[in-house]
Amino acid sequence: MEMKEEKNRLVLLNDEGQEAGEMTWSNAGEDIMIIDHxxxxxxxxxxxxxxxxxxxxxxxxxxxxxxxxPLCPYAKREFEQKSEYSDVLRK
Structure with missing residues (x-):
């Protein structure tokens, strides 16, 4: 499985090069990233x-x-469970 970074998007590609998943975000100004999906x-x-x-x-x-x-419910849960992400979590 390959992970590729695109503009405001990470994409997972399977061995055949087909999309198997993604994470998207939007930027709120220069210093905030909103994970929305x-x-x-x-x-x-x-x-x-x-x-x-x-x-x-x-x-x-x-x-x-x-x-x-982390607006996306999955990302929000990940941030709640992983204290190592607290350095980038917008309070």
């Missing part, structure tokens, strides 16, 4: 792929010096 195709669920998308989103936020507002 996380999806993994049902055929690929149970492999921590959505977790990996959020983790990569956190890495991007750190790289770009942004705070994150």
């Amino acid at each position: 996380t999806f993994v195709d049902p055929a690929y669920r149970g492999q921590q792929l959505a977790e990996g998308l959020v983790r990569k989103g956190v890495e991007i936020a750190r790289r770009d010096h942004k705070e994150v507002i």
